[in-house]
Amino acid sequence: MSILVIGATGTIGSLITQRLADAGAEVKALVRQAGKREFPAIVTEVVADLTDVPSMRVALSSVRTLFLLNAVTPDEVTQALITLNLAREAGIERIVYLSVIHADRFTNVPHFTGKHTVERMIQSLEMPATILRPAYFMQNDRMVQQTIQDYSMYPMPIGSAGVSMIDARDIADVAVAELLRRDKASSALEPLTLELVGPQPLTGASAANIWSAALGREITYGGDDVAAFEGQLASYxxxxxxYDMRLxxxxxxxxxxxxxxxxxxKLQTLIGHPLRTYEDFVREAVAEG
Known part of the structure; x- marks a missing residue:
């Protein structure tokens, strides 16, 4: 029996797949197209589509433990609910689901409320699962690194309330710890919900200061204009x-x-090492160019 990773080709999923393989686990990686990404030799590719029920039934057969990560798409909820229903049908009782922090608070944000809907299904059906609720990924800021360096401005409008960004590698470490804990257990474990955060709350101004220190010149915060942020994203x-990101x-x-x-x-005890800081992330990003 194996661990099936859904979302295996993305940033988090690929890290999880690699770490599970390194731990010697029997891993299957679900892909829509064979050969899209190179996996460790020990990993078996399974070709399926989350909206194609027959292919998902095959993918979930001979699976003991499931990791479910849904990309942000218009049919994200449908994909997740179909997958979890089919997992239940297949008798899978070891699940780790990647949700988002404050899914129940950001009620007007489509992908937050979508993930909260999935959480409620898991809870209402009493499925043996770990629900992971990560905050904003540090790696999101790699998408704007060139803008930061070219225009000396940190453009993400995160405001001043404080965002405890988390490194994607730490998310993967927590997910792997939970997958292995559930997979190795002699029977289904109790449900668990974990919020995943980094070690420090950041504001737009403090994030800009960290980039300033790493680059050796002043980086300013671009401000809280979410309409301009939406317009920039919509341009490409x-x-x-x-609009979802604006909300x-x-x-x-x-x-x-x-x-x-x-x-x-609690998280540091679970993964056995300190959580990575935003300063560490920025220094690495600058060094890599």
Whole structure:
């Protein structure tokens, strides 16, 4: 019996697949197209589509443990609910689902409420699962690194409420720890929800200061204009996604993204090392160019 990773070709999923392989686990990586990404030799590719029920039934056969990560798409909820229903049909009782922090608070943000809907399904059906609720990924800022360096401005409108950004590698470490814990257990474990945050809350101004220190010149914060942010995203991507991201940034400015006291210590105990800081992430990003 194996661990099936759904979302295996993305940033988080590929890290999880690699770490599971390094741990000697029997891993299957779900892909829509064979050969799209190079996996470790120990990993088996499974070709399926989350909206194609027959292919998903085959993909979920002989699977003991499931990791589910859905990309932000218009039919994200449908994909997730079909997958979890089919997992239940297949008798899978070891699940790790990647949601998002404050999914129940950012109620007007489509992909947040979508993930909260999936959480409610998991809970209402009493599925044995770990729900991971990560805050904003540090790696999101790699998308604007060139802008930061070319225009000396940090453009993400995250405001001043405080965002405890988390490194994608730490998310993967937590996910792998939970997948292996559930996979190795003699029977299904109790449900668990974990908020995933980094070690420090950041504001737009403090993030700009960290880039300033790494680059050796002043980087300013671009401000809280979410309409301009939406317009920039819409210029090179789908307008529905740009609007979704605008609503998310509005929520971040209002609520922030921070967890309860003691969460950082709990996560560090779980993964066995300190959580990576934003300073570390920025220094690495600058060094890599």
């Amino acid at each position: 991507g789908p307008t529905w996604l740009a 998310m940034m509005t929520g971040i400015q209002r609520f922030g993204m921070q967890s309860t006291e003691g969460t950082v210590e």
